[in-house]
Amino acid sequence: MNEALTGLAARVQTHLDQRLAPFGDDLVAQAMRYAASGGKRVRAFLVVESAKLHDVTEAHAIWPACGIEAMHAYSLVHDDMPCMDDDALRRGQPTVHVKWDEATATLAGDALQSLAFELTLHPEGAETAQARADLGLRLARAAGGQGMVLGQSLDIAAESAETPLSLEEITHLQAGKTGALIEWSATAGAVMAGASTDALSIYAQALGLAFQIQDDIIDVTGDAAEVGKAVGKDEAAGKATFVSLLGLDGAKYRASSLVDQACDALSVYGNDADMLQLLARFVISRQK
Amino acid sequence: MNEALTGLAARVQTHLDQRLAPFGDDLVAQAMRYAASGGKRVRAFLVVESAKLHDVTEAHAIWPACGIEAMHAYSLVHDDMPCMDDDALRRGQPTVHVKWDEATATLAGDALQSLAFELTLHPEGAETAQARADLGLRLARAAGGQGMVLGQSLDIAAESAETPLSLEEITHLQAGKTGALIEWSATAGAVMAGASTDALSIYAQALGLAFQIQDDIIDVTGDAAEVGKAVGKDEAAGKATFVSLLGLDGAKYRASSLVDQACDALSVYGNDADMLQLLARFVISRQK
Numbered sequence: 001m002n003e004a005l006t007g008l009a010a011r012v013q014t015h016l017d018q019r020l021a022p023f024g025d026d027l028v029a030q031a032m033r034y035a036a037s038g039g040k041r042v043r044a045f046l047v048v049e050s051a052k053l054h055d056v057t058e059a060h061a062i063w064p065a066c067g068i069e070a071m072h073a074y075s076l077v078h079d080d081m082p083c084m085d086d087d088a089l090r091r092g093q094p095t096v097h098v099k100w101d102e103a104t105a106t107l108a109g110d111a112l113q114s115l116a117f118e119l120t121l122h123p124e125g126a127e128t129a130q131a132r133a134d135l136g137l138r139l140a141r142a143a144g145g146q147g148m149v150l151g152q153s154l155d156i157a158a159e160s161a162e163t164p165l166s167l168e169e170i171t172h173l174q175a176g177k178t179g180a181l182i183e184w185s186a187t188a189g190a191v192m193a194g195a196s197t198d199a200l201s202i203y204a205q206a207l208g209l210a211f212q213i214q215d216d217i218i219d220v221t222g223d224a225a226e227v228g229k230a231v232g233k234d235e236a237a238g239k240a241t242f243v244s245l246l247g248l249d250g251a252k253y254r255a256s257s258l259v260d261q262a263c264d265a266l267s268v269y270g271n272d273a274d275m276l277q278l279l280a281r282f283v284i285s286r287q288k
Numbered sequence: 289m290n291e292a293l294t295g296l297a298a299r300v301q302t303h304l305d306q307r308l309a310p311f312g313d314d315l316v317a318q319a320m321r322y323a324a325s326g327g328k329r330v331r332a333f334l335v336v337e338s339a340k341l342h343d344v345t346e347a348h349a350i351w352p353a354c355g356i357e358a359m360h361a362y363s364l365v366h367d368d369m370p371c372m373d374d375d376a377l378r379r380g381q382p383t384v385h386v387k388w389d390e391a392t393a394t395l396a397g398d399a400l401q402s403l404a405f406e407l408t409l410h411p412e413g414a415e416t417a418q419a420r421a422d423l424g425l426r427l428a429r430a431a432g433g434q435g436m437v438l439g440q441s442l443d444i445a446a447e448s449a450e451t452p453l454s455l456e457e458i459t460h461l462q463a464g465k466t467g468a469l470i471e472w473s474a475t476a477g478a479v480m481a482g483a484s485t486d487a488l489s490i491y492a493q494a495l496g497l498a499f500q501i502q503d504d505i506i507d508v509t510g511d512a513a514e515v516g517k518a519v520g521k522d523e524a525a526g527k528a529t530f531v532s533l534l535g536l537d538g539a540k541y542r543a544s545s546l547v548d549q550a551c552d553a554l555s556v557y558g559n560d561a562d563m564l565q566l567l568a569r570f571v572i573s574r575q576k
Binding site for chain 2: 022023026027028029032074078081083084101102103104106107108109110111113114115117118121122123128129130132133134136137139140141143144145146147149150152153154156157
């Protein structure tokens with residue numbers, strides 16, 4: 001599993017580097033390259049593996065896979081900015097606004113969002129125009145004001161709210177903030193093939209929530225040096241998290257149940273979905 | 289001309305209001321509505337008129353027309369922020385970060401960019417998936433790090449440069465900052481119909497440059513109350529503009545010549561292109 005993830009991560013990096021080469025040496029282009037480097041590439045893996053399930057080769061799937069990684073990278077650059085989460089460290093490196101400045105971070109994030117659509121809609125990606133247009137439309141909805149941005153907005157509002165969020169509210173928040181891009185990624189293969197996204201949607205919704213619960217667990221149990229970013233921030237700020245609401249053991253149990261649900265949803269694919277099942281197990285075993 | 293522009297602006301506003309209604313009452317949704325209101329809607333007009341030239345009705349063209357207006361609105365929200373141009377007034381109203389805060393402005397801009405793609409790729413827009421995917425791909429390129437964002441980045445770099453930009457450099461900057469979205473808009477009709485974009489591209493490149501020259505002229509000759517935003521900023525900052533490089537009369541003459549070139553390029557369309565020719569004349573006669 002780790003090998004498969006590492007291998008794909010290297011191929012994603014190569015593809016992104018090639019796509020970003022023509023952007024030149026402008027500051028914003030440098031910051032885009034920096035922000036689009038590293039990371040586990042879980043979203044790209046979901047795209048490529050769901051594509052395989054539908055007989056779409058990696059040569060096609062690498063385009064939307066890199067598209068979703070560009071989208072994820074943009075969201076991190078903007079979320080780290082002083083007016084948002086104000087983080088100085090990401091993946092063990094200075095964040096973009098620290099390394100350059102806020103203007104560069106704003107613009108690099110903006111351009112990475114555009115790049116996400118450029119790669120997703122590229123004619124060498126999904127074979128039919130119908131699939132490309134559909135992927136792009138779904139991406140816009142997943143990323144926007146009813147998806148990821150809504151989740152981030154609810155998250156910021158929660159910081160100044162008088163009462164911590166309930167379990168229902170935090171689940172809704174995370175469905176936008178983390179869940180929407182995870183679901184887009186895991187259903188991308190079916191969309192590329194023009195097939196039903198039902199089974200992959202159920203898998204992705206459970207996986208997305210488990211992913212966020214594990215993030216909350218790492219925020220409590222992890223070590224900043226190993227994780228590569230600040231930890232313990234939510235607890236210090238008195239923010240509700242899955243751990244504060246369910247307890248550490250309760251959160252671990254819930255994440256594990258969700259992974260079981262996620263894996264069950266893939267039974268229609270039989271052994272072909274082994275990698276996606278392994279990924280779900282990996283998500284709740286990771287320590288960063 | 290003014291009537292046609294005002295009429296379309298009202299229909300664009302209605303359509304955008306309908307599309308934004310499901311976004312609810314979250315702060316970011318409120319800020320999106322605020323930022324997407326008002327303006328001359330020149331870009332939408334270019335989409336709808338170029339569509340008519342290719343027998344694409346407004347019922348279809350209104351989708352990408354609203355898409356490009358959402359993209360333009362996002363760019364203004366982010367450009368006005370303190371780390372960028374730091375403007376407090378836009379269209380006579382407080383800018384988004386002044387009325388709300390920087391986090392809301394960042395997120396509203398981000399979500400407006402996503403909305404631009406959602407509307408452009410909407411199945412009720414261009415009739416074929418091929419045209420929708422093509423429009424979306426071109427939009428991503430026009431908006432991103434080789435288009436509009438590059439222009440904005442060069443503009444910010446110019447502020448701290450030791451020597452003012454040359455005419456060639458400022459023309460390159462503006463081709464990204466203003467020109468790329470203008471060209472996307474004016475060619476959208478041909479793309480929707482799967483036709484050649486050649487004539488409309490030539491028209492748009494000349495028009496985009498004339499548009500920016502007129503902006504520079506207004507910055508020198510205009511009155512803040514009438515224009516609805518700060519004026520004289522470029523001159524005060526010692527930045528090169530078309531007026532500082534060509535003189536006021538030289539800039540006017542250049543803009544007028546460009547409009548002639550733009551209109552000439554439309555001759556292949558005969559009288560059907562009257563409105564686009566009128567628009568070009570309007571662009572250099574406007575005072576705000």
